[in-house]
Amino acid sequence: MSLNRRRPYLAATPAFAAGTASPRTFLEDCIAQIETHEGDVQAFVHMNLDAARKAADASAARWKNGKPLSIYDGMPVGVKDIIETEDFPTEMGSPIYKNWESGRDAAVVKALRTAGTVIVGKTVTTEFASSHPNKTRNPHDLTRTPGGSSSGSAAGVGAGFISAGLGTQVVGSILRPAAFCGVFGYKPSLGGINRGGSHDFLSQSCTGTLAASLEDAWVLARDLAWRAGGDPGFPGISGPERLPPAKMPTSLIVLETPGWPIVDAMAKTALEKTCEHLSAKGIKILSRHTTPHVELVEKLLERSMPLTRLINAFESRWPYNVYHDKAAHLLSESAADRVVEAFELTLDDYRAALMERESIRATFNTLSGIADACITLSSSGAPPVGFETTGDPIFVVAGSMLGVPAVTLPVLESEGLPLGLQMLGFLNQDATLIAHASALLDQMTPK
């Protein structure tokens, strides 16, 4: 399968308005891909192509009449199977919830419908959007992991089955699989998109998008926030309806992150070349080697993974105790371990971790005084061979712990496979980050 199977949707819509193509013809291209490759890739848990065709025809009629429900009306999308849907089961990657039907749409799914999207199916998640892998394979190399937990959305977009998929991230569950599958991934600022009806409800969790283009990723995410709001009490993603105009950053911070010791040589070279290239374009590049304050922040970011693990474990007491008491024998070993860990911690341990996280977030925010954004890799190298794990999230956990907006751009390669360039912005400055990402994209050909 080629590296360029992505099917950007927004870019195709002018033809719908002009009448030279339609959401139905667009969908049929996706379906052809699905019919050829889904047996290998296994991006979906449940799928309904008849319903998708009907929805695409309805969308086509709206475009024809000049009355699309949104600027992305008709976009073929997948919904991560941790998010409730009225017309498909929500299995959460666990045999405990095999064929479970919640009987309702999540907030974002309701929003997808009012925007006129074509919901192709539910995309594979790891068990409860945590670490235990599921069946999906990487469309760029079927012997490798697609990453997780938003495995099916990433692989489905990478394979050209859908233009975009919903994902959720609490450690690295959007950016890691997006990077491994060679697609765009966008995790908004904390609380950016309403999580009502999503079973990924931890304090660092965030709903976001995996998409065939940066434009698709932004337009979809921002519109979902506009329609469904952010999480209750959060301002939600704000910014323009269309892709924010590209804006060259003045200066960028290269973060080595705690993943630096395990980064492979090709990936390291790819990042270094990117920095040289951007520097040649006039962008000032700061790092721990040039700037003591960056070094201080990098030191604090070493706490990203231990703090995340502790906070996630405590916040998982419920509903993991429900899962455990319902059917302990159907839990993976890692999920069973999490129940034990959750109850070994106390509320006092948890409070201390929250305070430390808050303090690191405040310190990170001071970087906004010296640079426009941070860049780093999205992984230590190419997606690993095999399916025992979904890969190391060490490069992407910082963005989750910090709660800041983060994107991965499919512009690098390692071992001839996709490698993501990650950008981190500042809290609730999502549109600014996307504008800078757009400018970087203009400087670098997407792979």
Added chain:
Amino acid sequence: MSLNRRRPYLAATPAFAAGTASPRTFLEDCIAQIETHEGDVQAFVHMNLDAARKAADASAARWKNGKPLSIYDGMPVGVKDIIETEDFPTEMGSPIYKNWESGRDAAVVKALRTAGTVIVGKTVTTEFASSHPNKTRNPHDLTRTPGGSSSGSAAGVGAGFISAGLGTQVVGSILRPAAFCGVFGYKPSLGGINRGGSHDFLSQSCTGTLAASLEDAWVLARDLAWRAGGDPGFPGISGPERLPPAKMPTSLIVLETPGWPIVDAMAKTALEKTCEHLSAKGIKILSRHTTPHVELVEKLLERSMPLTRLINAFESRWPYNVYHDKAAHLLSESAADRVVEAFELTLDDYRAALMERESIRATFNTLSGIADACITLSSSGAPPVGFETTGDPIFVVAGSMLGVPAVTLPVLESEGLPLGLQMLGFLNQDATLIAHASALLDQMTPK
């Protein structure tokens, strides 16, 4: 029915340890009340007395062996029917969810079980814990409203059916019914108790307790937070396992609140006498008449109700759109109106309201520099006659909008009926508020 049907549980437990009474004999007293009065009061939606008796026997055995699961092991409790339970339906006060079973326990219900409590049944809520009334009547006068939305928990505790009930509050849904039914009500600081599995999920909503004594209200709430945590990302209620020792405040602020123009003469006199009494005990009483800064805060608090309504409406887009599309004809008029209102607002309107709320919260917090707590009434007078509404929440909405801890103490009367004295504390200073409330209780006989 007399005013003193409350059955405090913690106060009874020394007899269990001594072997002169047991959770089972305690429960039988409650059941006798239920059998006599539930037909009139209608506090429960579903009830299981056989299961309750079994649970009480198991608790009795634990006390006998000196191994209670908690210091309130065996407490007969009711769970507001907006909170999921594995062994009862969760109907949310709506015919749309008649006999709906979620198949799982909410986080707090799991906690209740691990603490050894006796869950007597699900207590009546208004429709979706909002304004449309349900069947419950006030145990002190069956022609009057019990208040809402935690109607059944309030009436059940007031009638001596249970020692405590879980409630939730986003406007006045714990303090108002508690005050109307002559019981103690405690709404913790924002996020104080984990709301996983509760369908009252708005940004101001908070799970709390309605109880037969201040001790029962505190011990239960604080222990639920200890076992289940607060909401993800919040520190949860902190403080001692038992009732914090009484601590006389040095100074208190009397808030007239936006409810002052509609307060009835008897209620006004009751509050004035309380202030005189406390002043005579050496507590400095501040008010808008003595202190310009208090006047400023009172002015800001006039925004409590309009801000709350706007924020709640926007945050109700989902799942009210789900309810509406499922069965619009089964929604009350007020719920149907809320759907319309929710979609007339934009995300920008909502963001502006969040910012204003945040600013009022910050200003209110400055009062902590001049007083230990605020006091006011919990309602404008006795519970209204009739069942068309659950009464005006104008005196209690400020605590919800502010997110601060609030309690109502059943120490006043109007028209021979219960009138609550409300105390408001400062964010995450719950134990301090309870210590001051305990001191005030010592000065005033509970009615």
